[in-house]
Amino acid sequence: MTQDLHHLAAAYALDALEPDERAAFEAHYPTCDICSAEVSDFRETAAVLAADAAVPPPSDLKASVMAEISRTRQLSPRRGDAVELDRVRGRRGRVLRAVAAVAAAVVLVVGTTVITRSDDDRFAPLLEAVDATFVTLEGDAGSIEAVWSDELDQVLVQATSLADPGEGLTYALWSLRDGEASPAGLFAPDADGSLAELLDVDDLDPAAWGVTIEPESGSPQPTGEVLFVGEV
């Protein structure tokens, strides 16, 4: 598999991979110096092909673009994730510190195989979103895969064997940034421990995702220990 992946940089840079291969390669190349260098080079190469095909858009398009951006919020710059997590850790205590150390090591390496095998049509727009971000949330009790699109304001959480949260309780996903947690939705696994739930979220900008157990009605802020965490 990895052997094959190394040869996909060119097709990837031309957006010529099938969705499952694209997801697999996107999970792989940031961890591979050769592939990430190739992706950068081939993208610049493709940019020359783009410039070669240049066609000015209709002249009235600029006005509508400018109107649209004046009411569109920009993302915050990506900061040092270590700093972000340190703040979260300070607040959430030792359990998170240990879990986060594990997460930092495995994020994006584990990949997206569980999710991309899904043939559920409901998830297709999210999995194929241009800004879909795949993160593995790690914890002592296993892992949860999260796919987030800021564009679609949706997060897909998926797992294969997640423990029952307990009577009257539910799992809660939190967007973590600057030591603050914003609620991103509640979810619970099926009786067999499988989980595939699409959460509608509201304008989030996470540096990391965290999962706690909360009362079924939800909580405005996390009250339980952070059981799973993954850097975005």
Added chain:
Amino acid sequence: MNDVNPFRRLRAVPEEQVATPESFLAAAALGDERAFGDLYDSLAATVHGVVVRVVRDPAIAQEVTQEVFVELWRLAPRFDPARGSAAGWASTIAHRRAVDRVRSEQARRTREEVDASQRSVPYDEVVEEVEDRADKSLVAASLDALTEHQREAVSLAYYGGHTYKEVAVLLDVPEGTVKTRIRDGLIKLRDQFGVTT
């Protein structure tokens, strides 16, 4: 006597202030809408060109180009000049967005068509499409250095917005062959353009 002397104008601008898409983008990243307008002016034809090639329908292309620029605005603070040029970044986002638009549209149509009649695309249409795309690719002089096979594969993938598996079907050659042609073609172009990031 010609008043519009481009060299005189150029000299009037101190070198460190020469405006580039990267400098516009850096200002836009801080929320400067006017700088983003300059970025639009410098990249609009590149972005729209690639979108038009892939999407083909002019009305949809215009819509996609607008979406791409709104996306560039949103993502501007995340642009990292160490990882490539502004034009490279913009055309990557534009191509991806255009291709995804076409593929989601295709998926919808295919589902409908299969549901309706189990119809498949007549062979003639496929040949026509290949010839059509191959013709258009000749316009792109930058592909001249490639072999005909490489040019065809790169062009169908990039300008046609096809996956390598689709290209393999269109050209009736094995998938592995298409992958190799795309890879060899891009390596040749990379070296020819002197691209290094």
